[in-house]
Amino acid sequence: MENQTPAQLRKGIRAFQKRIEEHLAKINNPSASYPTFYDEPDKQAGRIGHWLHEIKNFNESIQNRVEELEKRGEKP
Numbered sequence: 001m002e003n004q005t006p007a008q009l010r011k012g013i014r015a016f017q018k019r020i021e022e023h024l025a026k027i028n029n030p031s032a033s034y035p036t037f038y039d040e041p042d043k044q045a046g047r048i049g050h051w052l053h054e055i056k057n058f059n060e061s062i063q064n065r066v067e068e069l070e071k072r073g074e075k076p
């Protein structure tokens with residue numbers, strides 16, 4: 001991240017925010033992404049857990065980029 005320009009860091013933040021929105025949509029309506037979601041109860045918790053874990057990782061990545069921008073005296 002140290003080698004990225006502020007514009008690249010902001011673009012990364014936007015990309016992670018978009019991915020979070022996509023994952024929240026999957027959690028709110030899983031059958032839209034996985035038509036057989038409700039036919040496979042043994043996989044439901046695993047998929048939702050995976051999406052939640054990725055959201056956590058995306059949020060951490062966003063926070064890292066925000067901190068890098070702030071360290072440089074830039075606004076996120």
